[in-house]
Amino acid sequence: MESNTGNNEIAVTALFGTLWGTVELSLGTLIHSLKIPFSGTILAFIAIIIISISRSFINYKGSTLAISSIAAVLKLIILPGFNINPFLAIVVEGIIGEIVYLVLSYNLFASITAGSLILIYTLIHSLIMQGVFFGPAIYKVYINLIDNLGMAFNFKYHFAYIIIPLIISIYMLLGSLAGWLGWKIAKRTKDILEEEFV
Amino acid sequence: MRTKIFVLIILLVTLFNPGRILIYFFLPVILYFMLLDSGLFRFILKRQFLFFVFILLLLQPLLTGSKEFSIFSINFSLDTFYNGLLMILRSLIIISSISCLLINSDKRKIQNLFNKIGINNFDKMFSYSVELLPLMKKELKKFAAFNKKKIFLNPIEVTAQFIALLLVSSKNLIHKTRGGGFYDE
Numbered sequence: 001m002e003s004n005t006g007n008n009e010i011a012v013t014a015l016f017g018t019l020w021g022t023v024e025l026s027l028g029t030l031i032h033s034l035k036i037p038f039s040g041t042i043l044a045f046i047a048i049i050i051i052s053i054s055r056s057f058i059n060y061k062g063s064t065l066a067i068s069s070i071a072a073v074l075k076l077i078i079l080p081g082f083n084i085n086p087f088l089a090i091v092v093e094g095i096i097g098e099i100v101y102l103v104l105s106y107n108l109f110a111s112i113t114a115g116s117l118i119l120i121y122t123l124i125h126s127l128i129m130q131g132v133f134f135g136p137a138i139y140k141v142y143i144n145l146i147d148n149l150g151m152a153f154n155f156k157y158h159f160a161y162i163i164i165p166l167i168i169s170i171y172m173l174l175g176s177l178a179g180w181l182g183w184k185i186a187k188r189t190k191d192i193l194e195e196e197f198v
Numbered sequence: 199m200r201t202k203i204f205v206l207i208i209l210l211v212t213l214f215n216p217g218r219i220l221i222y223f224f225l226p227v228i229l230y231f232m233l234l235d236s237g238l239f240r241f242i243l244k245r246q247f248l249f250f251v252f253i254l255l256l257l258q259p260l261l262t263g264s265k266e267f268s269i270f271s272i273n274f275s276l277d278t279f280y281n282g283l284l285m286i287l288r289s290l291i292i293i294s295s296i297s298c299l300l301i302n303s304d305k306r307k308i309q310n311l312f313n314k315i316g317i318n319n320f321d322k323m324f325s326y327s328v329e330l331l332p333l334m335k336k337e338l339k340k341f342a343a344f345n346k347k348k349i350f351l352n353p354i355e356v357t358a359q360f361i362a363l364l365l366v367s368s369k370n371l372i373h374k375t376r377g378g379g380f381y382d383e
Contacts, residue, residue, distance in 0.1 A: 010319050014326030015368040021327065022334045035245070053361055062317060069312045069320060070327050076308065084300055087308075132213070133289040134250065137281065141254065144262040181354065188358035193365065 009058050016054035017070025020047060024075045024090065041171075044093060044122040045178045047071075048115040051097040052182020053189065055106050064101060068094020089125050093118050108183050115179025116172040123171050201234065202299060209295040212288060224287045231294045235301070238294040250289070254282030330368075337364065 023046050031039040054067050072090040076083075097114045104110035130138050143160045150159020208227055212220070231238050241247055259282065263275030312320045337360075345356045 010323055011326055011368045012365065013319075014323040014330060015364055017323065018327040018330040018334050019338075019364065022331065022338055026335065026338065049357075057365065066317050066320065066323060069317055070323055073308070073312070073324060074327060074331065084296070130250075133292050134254070134285040135288050137285060141258055141262075141282075141285075145253070145258065148261045184354050185357045185361065188354055189361045189365070192358055192362040196362070196366075 009060060009063075012058050013054075013063055013066050014070060016050060016058070017067040018074065020050045020067060020071035020090075021074030021078075023047075023050070024071055024086065025078055028075070028086070029079075040089065040122050040126065041119065041174070044089075044119055045174060047090070047093055048097075048118050048175060048178035049182040049185065051093070051114065051118070052111040052179050053186040055097070055101050055111075056183070056186035056190070059101075059106050061102065062098065064097040065094045068097070085129065089122065092121060092125070096121055108180070111179035111183040112176045113179070115177070115182070116175035119171045119175030119178065120168060123167070205295050205298050209292060209299070212291045212295070220284055220287050220291070224291065227291050228294075231298065234298060238297050238301075239290070241293055241297075242290070247289075251286060254285055255279060258282050333367070334364075 024043060027046070028039070028043050031042060036042070051064055051067070055064060058067075068090050072087045072094075075090065076087050096118050100114040100117060101110055104113060127139070143158075146160040146163050147158055150157075150162075153159075208230075211223070212227075215223070259274040259276070259279040260272070263278035265273035265275050267274055267276040317323075341360050345360075348356050
């Protein structure tokens with residue numbers, strides 16, 4: 001990677017990594033302190049946009065992983081304490097983005113796919129952590145509670161089988177929207193830069 | 199070092215042991231953690247943790263399982279309550295042992311990890327970002343203040359302009375590393 005990455009690419013990688021890190025540090029802290037629900041989803045939505053834009057400018061192998069690593073380390077070092085959860089989430093988001101762009105290369109479809117996969121991961125991330133903390137039985141608790149909710153509405157079948165795919169679809173849709181937004185912003189940014197230099 | 203290994207063993211045992219053994223295991227472990235650092239249990243007052251306590255110890259026994267127990271004419275499942283309690287105990291040990299391991303970890307070691315996994319220029323990129331961070335915070339604040347309404351009306355255009363501005367200023371960053379000033383044109 002060292003041989004392929006020029007000084008300009010290193011600086012732009014640092015720029016997008018810092019942008020992501022700054023959003024995590026400022027907006028993330030604000031959202032958490034205000035106790036706004038779905039804070040992880042909001043931050044992931046912005047992260048997808050940043051990933052999608054960055055890949056348009058720095059399309060070398062490992063660039064998405066590099067910007068996510070910078071954002072994760074910035075958050076880890078600057079915030080007090082040692083909160084592994086957001087650190088892990090940022091790195092995994094970067095890994096997912098990197099794999100998608102490596103396989104599909106940078107285009108609108110890849111941005112949408114990366115977006116929906118990253119946002120699904122944010123949904124799964126908290127579920128995985130809950131499974132580690134409380135044990136796998138927590139999933140059965142959720143399914144039972146959702147089914148009981150269905151029974152309250154006189155729904156005969158497993159209510160969880162409808163609610164869970166519905167939540168996943170909403171997350172996929174939101175992720176796709178973020179990916180599309182990132183792709184559009186990147187395109188417009190390139191136009192602005194061209195206009196400026198022509 | 200010995201404490202770290204001991205805490206790691208506690209964590210692994212809790213992760214992989216059958217639930218009901220936890221009842222006997224729980225008290226000595228919690229006492230041990232309290233002696234190490236009582237601040238490890240601060241999370242039990244967090245809203246998120248209390249929400250799980252509510253679901254597992256109150257809501258779940260009321261709604262699911264065979265309701266063989268009754269108190270104040272409210273029927274609930276004792277077996278489900280017991281399972282919920284075991285899950286809470288498990289989480290207490292796991293969260294506090296992970297916190298204990300992380301508090302004693304060196305953040306710089308994790309930073310070095312990225313160099314080892316193949317992001318070769320990570321140190322260089324990271325030093326750039328540390329330099330960029332105050333500028334970025336300032337620019338992001340300005341951006342948020344100026345475009346409060348515009349960002350909802352035309353998010354693509356406003357964000358694109360901001361990114362373009364950042365990309366142009368990043369060129370100055372390279373210039374700076376070659377001996378020039380950050381804002382030199």
